[in-house]
Amino acid sequence: MLQDDPLRDRIIGRFDEMSPQLQQAARYILEHPQEVALVSMRELSRNAGVQPSTMTRLAKFLDLPGYDDIRAHHGEALRLRADGFAARAMQHGENEQDMAVAQLSRRMLQGLAAQIARLSEPASLERLSAAADRLAQARRIYVLGLRSCHSVAWHFHYVMALLGEKTIHLDGPADTVGDGLIRAGAEDVLLAISINPYARHSLELAQLAREKGLGIVAITDSEVSPLVGLADQAILCSTESQSFFHTLAPALAVSEVLCALLANKDRTAALESLQRADRHLLSLNTYASAIQRRRI
Amino acid sequence: MLQDDPLRDRIIGRFDEMSPQLQQAARYILEHPQEVALVSMRELSRNAGVQPSTMTRLAKFLDLPGYDDIRAHHGEALRLRADGFAARAMQHGENEQDMAVAQLSRRMLQGLAAQIARLSEPASLERLSAAADRLAQARRIYVLGLRSCHSVAWHFHYVMALLGEKTIHLDGPADTVGDGLIRAGAEDVLLAISINPYARHSLELAQLAREKGLGIVAITDSEVSPLVGLADQAILCSTESQSFFHTLAPALAVSEVLCALLANKDRTAALESLQRADRHLLSLNTYASAIQRRRI
DNA sequence: CATCGTCTGCAACATTTGTTTTATTTGATA
DNA sequence: TATCAAATAAAACAAATGTTGCAGACGATG
Numbered sequence: 204m205l206q207d208d209p210l211r212d213r214i215i216g217r218f219d220e221m222s223p224q225l226q227q228a229a230r231y232i233l234e235h236p237q238e239v240a241l242v243s244m245r246e247l248s249r250n251a252g253v254q255p256s257t258m259t260r261l262a263k264f265l266d267l268p269g270y271d272d273i274r275a276h277h278g279e280a281l282r283l284r285a286d287g288f289a290a291r292a293m294q295h296g297e298n299e300q301d302m303a304v305a306q307l308s309r310r311m312l313q314g315l316a317a318q319i320a321r322l323s324e325p326a327s328l329e330r331l332s333a334a335a336d337r338l339a340q341a342r343r344i345y346v347l348g349l350r351s352c353h354s355v356a357w358h359f360h361y362v363m364a365l366l367g368e369k370t371i372h373l374d375g376p377a378d379t380v381g382d383g384l385i386r387a388g389a390e391d392v393l394l395a396i397s398i399n400p401y402a403r404h405s406l407e408l409a410q411l412a413r414e415k416g417l418g419i420v421a422i423t424d425s426e427v428s429p430l431v432g433l434a435d436q437a438i439l440c441s442t443e444s445q446s447f448f449h450t451l452a453p454a455l456a457v458s459e460v461l462c463a464l465l466a467n468k469d470r471t472a473a474l475e476s477l478q479r480a481d482r483h484l485l486s487l488n489t490y491a492s493a494i495q496r497r498r499i
Numbered sequence: 500m501l502q503d504d505p506l507r508d509r510i511i512g513r514f515d516e517m518s519p520q521l522q523q524a525a526r527y528i529l530e531h532p533q534e535v536a537l538v539s540m541r542e543l544s545r546n547a548g549v550q551p552s553t554m555t556r557l558a559k560f561l562d563l564p565g566y567d568d569i570r571a572h573h574g575e576a577l578r579l580r581a582d583g584f585a586a587r588a589m590q591h592g593e594n595e596q597d598m599a600v601a602q603l604s605r606r607m608l609q610g611l612a613a614q615i616a617r618l619s620e621p622a623s624l625e626r627l628s629a630a631a632d633r634l635a636q637a638r639r640i641y642v643l644g645l646r647s648c649h650s651v652a653w654h655f656h657y658v659m660a661l662l663g664e665k666t667i668h669l670d671g672p673a674d675t676v677g678d679g680l681i682r683a684g685a686e687d688v689l690l691a692i693s694i695n696p697y698a699r700h701s702l703e704l705a706q707l708a709r710e711k712g713l714g715i716v717a718i719t720d721s722e723v724s725p726l727v728g729l730a731d732q733a734i735l736c737s738t739e740s741q742s743f744f745h746t747l748a749p750a751l752a753v754s755e756v757l758c759a760l761l762a763n764k765d766r767t768a769a770l771e772s773l774q775r776a777d778r779h780l781l782s783l784n785t786y787a788s789a790i791q792r793r794r795i
Numbered sequence: 796c797a798t799c800g801t802c803t804g805c806a807a808c809a810t811t812t813g814t815t816t817t818a819t820t821t822g823a824t825a
Numbered sequence: 826t827a828t829c830a831a832a833t834a835a836a837a838c839a840a841a842t843g844t845t846g847c848a849g850a851c852g853a854t855g
Contacts, residue, residue: 222832237581241536241574244813254834259814270813278537284581307763308627308756309619315752316616323608328601335600350785351657354650354751361647362744400786426529427514427522429789441530446759447769448658455650456611456748460604463742467603473743489646490696492725518802540843550804555844566843 210276211236213265221264228253228261232273239277244270310445318441318453322460327438331457334420334436335464341392341418345383347373348396349405355396355422355454362462365480366473373408381408389416395434396458398424398442398449409433422457424449506572507532509561515789517560522788524549524557528569535573540566606741614737614749618756623734627753630716630732631760637688637714641679643669644692645701651692651718651750658758661776662769669704677704685712691730692754694720694738694745705729718753720745 214229221229231251232239238247248255262270321327338344344363348356353374360372373383381404387393393412397405406429413419413433421434424442431437440453466473484490510525517525527547528535534543544551558566617623634640640659644652649670656668669679677700683689689708693701702725709715709729717730720738727733736749762769780786 224833237578241578243811245811255813256815256835257833260833281577281581282533282537304628304631304760304763305621305624307759308624311756311759312615312619312752315755316612316619319608319615319748320612323605323612325601328604331604332600351654353657354654357653358647358650358747361649365744399788401788403785403787406787406789425526426511427526429787444755444759446755447762447773448661448755448758450752450755451654452615452748452752452755455751456608456746459611459740459742459744459746459748460607462744463603463607463740464600466743467600477743489699491699491702492695492697520803539841541841551843552804552845556803 208280210265210273217265221261224253224257225261225264227251228257232261236277237281239274240281244274307445314443314445315450315452318443318450319456322440322453322456330436330438331460331464334438335461335468337418337420337436338392338394338461339465339468341369342390343387343392344370345373345387345391345393345412345417346370346396347380347393347405347408349380349402351449351451352396352398352402352405352454355451355458356394358455359394359396359458359462362459363465366462366466366476380404381411384408384412384415387412387415387417392418392420394420394422395430396422396454397428397430398451398454399428401429406430422454504576506561506569513561517557519788520549520553521557521560523547524553528557528573532573533577535570536577540570603741610739610741611746611748614739614746615752618736618749618752626732626734627756627760630734631757631764633714633716633732634688634690634757635761635764637665638686639683639688640666641669641683641687641689641708641713642666642692643676643689643701643704645676645698647745647747648692648694648698648701648750651747651754652690654751655690655692655754655758658755659761662758662762662772676700677707680704680708680711683708683711683713688714688716690716690718691726692718692750693724693726694747694750695724697725702726718750720750 211233214233218226218229228248228251231247231253235250238250242250244258245255248258258270258273262268262273265273267273322331346356346360346363348354348359356372356374360370363370371383373380375382384393393409395405395409395412397409401423409419409421409430410433419430419434419436421428421430421437422440423430423437424440425431426439428437428439438457440457442449442451442453444450507529510529514522514525524544524547527543527549531546534546538546540554541551544554554566554569558564558569561569563569618627642652642656642659644650644655652668652670656666659666667679669676671678680689689705691701691705691708693705705715705717705726706729715726715730715732717724717726717733718736719726719733720736721727722735724733724735734753736753738745738747738749740746
C-alpha cells in the first residue's frame with residue numbers, strides 16, 4: 204500500500220511461525236487494513252472467519268499488550284493517509300497536566316506545522332486562489348479583524364500598504380472601528396477575519412458591509428462560522444492548539460499567502476512599489492542593522 | 500474538506516436551527532470528520548466538550564435512527580478517501596495559470612510548516628523554556644514589536660492580558676511608543692520582537708531598557724541580530740518565505756508557545772483568570788455565534 | 796409573575812466490546 | 826492405539842459503548 208509500516212512488517216516477518224488460525228487472521232488484517240480501524244474486533248474476526256480470541260492472541264503473538272494496539276496503529280495510519288500529510292501530532296493526547304514542558308512546546312509546534320501543512324491541500328488552495336482573485340479585482344480592500352484577529356488584519360494591511368494604497372484597515376480607538384466604511388461601496392471588498400468566539404462587532408460590520416453591497420472575503424475557522432453565510436469567498440483554517448488558547452498562526456499564514464498571491468498578479472508593479480517604500484523608509488532612517496554607539 | 504457529502508451538507512444546512520449544544524457537537528464533527536469514524540461516541544463527545552446523549556440527539560435531529568448512522572457514513576467516506584488517494588492526487592490538472600498559483604501557495608505553506616516544525620528541535624525548545632522562565636520571574640513584561648512585528652507583539656499582549664495584568668504593550672500613536680518604560684526597572688523584563696530589517700526605534704528602546712537594568716528576552720531572526728547581543732535570552736526563528744515578504748508565522752508560533760508555557764506555570768490561576776475574562780466579555784456581550792436578524 | 800415548552804445534564808439501562816478462562820479437538824509420537 | 830501437547834472453540838467476564846427516561850434549568854409568552 205505505501206511506506207514502511209513497522210507493525211505490518213512484523214506481521215509479514217513472523218507469518219510463517221503462526222498457527223493456521225493466526226495466519227488467517229493476519230492475512231485478513233494485511234489485506235484489509237482500513238477495516239481494522241473502522242470495525243469492531245468481533246466483526247473483524249467474523250469477516251476474517253476466525254474466533255474473536257484469535258485476534259487477541261495475534262496481538263500477544265506480536266508482543267503487543269492487546270488487540271487495541273493493533274487497532275490504534277491502523278487508526279493512526281488511516282488518519283495520516285486521509286489528510287495526506289506526514290506530520291500529525293494532534294489529538295489523543297494525555298492531558299496537558301502530565302506533560303513535560305518540552306513536550307508541550309513540541310506538540311504545540313508540530314501541531315501548528317501540521318495545521319499549516321493541511322492548508323496546502325487542493326481544496327484550500329482553490330479557495331485561496333479564488334479569494335485572491337476576488338481581492339485583486341476590488342477597488343479597495345477594507346480589512347477587518349478585531350480582538351485576537353487584530354494581529355492578522357494588521358499584518359495584512361501592513362504588507363499591502365507597502366504594495367500600494369488599496370487597503371484600508373478598519374480599526375481605531377474610541378469606537379471608530381467602523382468609520383472607514385463610510386465611503387465604501389459595491390466596487391469594494393471587505394476582508395473579514397474572525398474566529399470562534401466571533402466578535403459581535405465584527406459580524407455586525409460584515410453585515411453592514413454586505414448591505415452596502417461590498418463583496419466579502421472571509422478568513423475564519425469553520426464551515427458553520429457565521430461569516431461563511433455572508434461571504435463570497437471563505438478560507439477556513441483550524442485554530443486548535445494543545446494549549447488554553449486558540450492559535451492564529453494558520454490564519455496568519457493564510458494572510459501571508461494572500462499577500463503573496465496579490466503581489467504576484469503584477470510582479471513588476473509590486474517590485475516597484477516595494478522599492479519606493481524602501482527608499483522612503485531609508486530616507487526616514489527607519490531601519491538599523493546594529494546598535495548605534497551612543498554619542499558621548 | 501472535499502466534494503459533496505450529503506450528510507455534511509445537511510449538517511451545515513440545518514446548523515442554524517440547532518440548539519447551542521447540538522451546534523457544538525455538529526461543529527466538532529464538521530471539523531474532525533475522521534475522528535467520527537475512528538473513535539467511540541463517548542470519546543468523541545468528550546473531545547467535543549459535549550454530553551454523549553447530545554450525539555444521539557444530533558443524529559435524531561438529522562432524521563437518522565441513531566448515532567451509528569453518522570459513524571457509518573463517516574467510515575464509508577474514510578474508506579473511499581483512503582482507497583482513492585493515489586488516483587485522486589493526479590487530477591486537478593486545470594489550466595496552467597491556476598497551476599502556477601497553486602504551486603506558489605503550496606510551496607509557501609509547506610515552507611512555513613517546515614519552518615515551524617523546525618522550531619520543535621531540542622535546541623529551540625530549550626531556548627523557549629529558558630525564555631519562558633525568565634518572563635515568568637519578571638514583575639512586569641514590557642512587550643515591544645514595531646512595524647511588521649507589531650502583529651506578534653500585539654498577539655502576545657492580548658493573550659497575556661487575558662491571564663493577568665503582567666504585560667504592558669509598548670505602543671501608541673504620536674511617538675509615545677516608549678513612554679510605557681517610564682516606570683520600568685530592574686525587576687522587569689522587555690520582550691523585544693524584531694526581524695530584519697530591524698526598526699531603529701526598537702533597537703533604541705531595547706538599549707534604553709538595558710541601561711535601565713531590565714532583563715531582555717528577544718524573538719528575532721538570526722544569531723547576528725543586533726538584539727542577540729542585548730538579550731539575556733533570544734529565540735531565533737526563520738523569516739524566509741518563497742514570496743517578496745518575510746514571514747511572521749514562525750514568530751507568531753513562538754509567541755503562542757511562550758504564552759502557553761507561561762499559562763502552564765500555574766494552570767489553576769490561568770484557568771481562573773480566563774474564566775473571569777469570559778464572564779467579563781460575556782456581560783459586555785462581546786461575542787456572538789450567529790448573525791443577528793435585524794430588527795424591522 | 797406564572798406557565799409552558801424546550802434544552803441540557805445526569806444516571807440507569809441493555810448491548811456490545813475485548814479479554815480471559817475453561818473445555819474440546821487435533822495430530823504427532825511412541 | 827494410547828498419550829500428550831499444541832491449537833482451537835466456546836463460554837464467562839468486566840469494562841465500555843450507545844441509548845433512553847427523567848428532572849432541573851432556562852427563556853419565551855401570556
